[in-house]
Amino acid sequence: MTEEQKTSVLSVDGLTKDYPGVRAVDNVTFSIQNSVVHCLVGENGAGKSTLVKMLTGALAPTAGAMTVNGKAYVPTSPQEAREGGIATLFQELHVVDELTVLENLTLGMEKSRFGFFVKSDLEDRVTQTLATIEPAIDPAARVSTLSVAQKQIVEIARAASSGANIIIMDEPTAALSEREVERLFTVIRRLRENNVTVIYISHKLDEIFELGDTVTVMRDGKHITTCPLSDVDGRAELIEMMIGRTVFQSYSPRGKIGEKVVLKAEGLNTKLLKNVSFDIKEGEIIGFYGLVGAGKTEVARALFGADSFDGKVTFHGKPGGRTPKEAIAKGIALVPEERRTQGLFTSLTIRENVPVMNLPRVTQNGVFKAEDVRTAAQEFVTQLGIATSSIEKHTEKLSGGNQQKVVLAKCLFSQADLLLLDEPTRGVDVGAKTEIYEIIKDLANEGNAVAVFSSELEEVLGICDRVFLMFDGCLQEEIENGPNVDIAHILNVVTGGQDEDAR
């Protein structure tokens, strides 16, 4: 920021959002100056997205006030937000592929008489705006012929020409290549020159230092600081502000890890993954930790055969499965990221869900052996402590934690000896979390190999014996878990930092 006095375009005052039992955003107060790139950082769950939802009108604050361009700002929809001056670039693209670039840019702003468009300066204006920020895009092209990065720029141009002078960008580089990121940065800098304020949210700290003028750090729903980035002493200080507290360490070595390698992955490559190699031993729990988009889910899906990949997977000395069906048959089971849509048949009962990954075990000539199914379901309900009145309960009626236990039961019933758990405790309450951790440890103690894919550091450090740190599709580093784990170092690595930056 320069010495000249800049005016505040956005300020929030005592902003608070309560959910039942949780205060997601807690009395946050800060303001943003005109024509800057303002970064918003914090760990997963720090309250960034809740704050953004309040700014875009998707959520109403429990308490507090917002002021935009000097006026009180109480949006109830993204459109009202835009009219108030704030446009948002969401992670998913909101362009209409079937229309041309120009038609997209003017969408919803056209001048018309009797339902037919009339000539106005709108088209010239939006074409101009587009040309200012990215002259390479042809306004007459159909949007379906553009790359993701170009579509994003079309959205930015639309936001800029809609009259909004503040544009929120939520992880805009998640789907972009390095070169496209550079181009986006150029666009953002041009916006800044044109008096647009950009609120930039990213997990990638390098981007923040490269692009940002000012930063707001959030932690556990609270506002930690808002200051010029030039006042921040490098990544280390920023990370320190983001973590703050000491991470609770509950890991105790279980000492039962076998010597035998169960699965060996060599040079896995997919669209996102780059040369991923590791192994898992019998009775071991390994963790994959990284931020959203680092490639954890992609590793899990590759091992399970759900996505195609280049590279070699050896499981018990033989090639791994290339389809989920093969993987299950060989003894690999996946607890997927999205429990409701990928893990469970929510309209079926517990009894009906449990056997689906291994029907031959409970059928004879294609007919269910009803008694066996009931016994199996009942056993898992007892073994995993699923809180339900009966095995006939529909799984949609169960709590998140109990649903997750049913998914686990499904995997265990398949008699897998390698369990891939993708975000195993997402959306699960604290009590059930602990129970699931105990189940995972028990499974490992029985000799199963377990891989946990998680974006929660406490989870990974709580139960895993070894942890792989992921960033941008690569395994950056392998860490033996233990009492001396350097948390700041881990956060530095998963946000894209090199070793030397942290110290």
Place this chain on the structure above:
Amino acid sequence: MSSQSKTAEQSVASGAANFLRNYYIYFVLVAIVALLSLANLDQFALFERGNFLNKRNIINILRVSAPILVVAGAFTLLMVSGYIDLSIGSTMGLTAVIYAMLAINGMPFVPAFLLTMLAGAVLGAINGILVVRLNITPVIATLITLSLFKGIALLLVQDGVSAIKSGGGLKMPAWFNDYGRDGVFLKLPAAFWVAVAVTLVLIVVQNRGKLGKYAAATGGNPTAAKLSGINTGRTVFLLYVIVGVTAALAGIARSSFMSLGDPLSGDGMELTAILVVLLGGTAFSGGEGRVLRSFVGALIIMALTVGMLTIVPAYYQTLVIGAALLTAAATNHLVSQKGKVS
């Protein structure tokens, strides 16, 4: 794929694919007409001896095509918006009955015509309310009204009579036939020209109108449309009303052509309309589709149906139409796959 890596070769290929996608339907029409005209119709002709391209034959095809031609455009816009109306056949039947009843009871042409169009608008609005307000899945909502509207039409004609027609002391007025049969220009009846006019208006609506663009936006990316401040509900509602009105125009055309108000006269129309629109290259998933191409699609279907009558036994017809559609759909799919650059 980034734009830099998009080579000239690819853009030529996608240009060719676009050309194919945009115009293949016209080639199909020409090919069908050519094939049919090559066939020696002398020993089979039902309509007229001689060549298929015979004037009377063409006039006949266009006359019986009026109902499908008049609904095709509106139906296209509705499907572009990602919605569908399965009740158009029943709307046609019911409005045909209403129109015939008004006429047979002495109402003059103009008020009877306008009232029937209004009835179509009301029926369309009912669909719109079910889908937009009550949030019922379009297929289910319009299946419900398919049954409801047909039920009402059957009730209206009751007493063992199968249709509203002259007899029992009441007589269809002399003008009743004129709209669907009498050549007014180029020997073609008003019903056909109304269909042409409606299509022209809808082409303009699609290219220069708010409704056309908003339909594409609603069908292409509803969230983006809403975030741009478009009232997608109102867009869809309006489209249902327009489809209702055109279905009423189709009902009027059909009943005038047949000189009676038959509650079942629109049966199967929904399938024909879907076929015609798909043949015109409209995506079932919404977002894409052109009014003009559906109009040509309707001409193709009618040329096939009627042309077929003249050269092959009637029971082959459905099979051949199915085969033609399969070819069209497959071509369309292949072409649109090639055209995709992502």
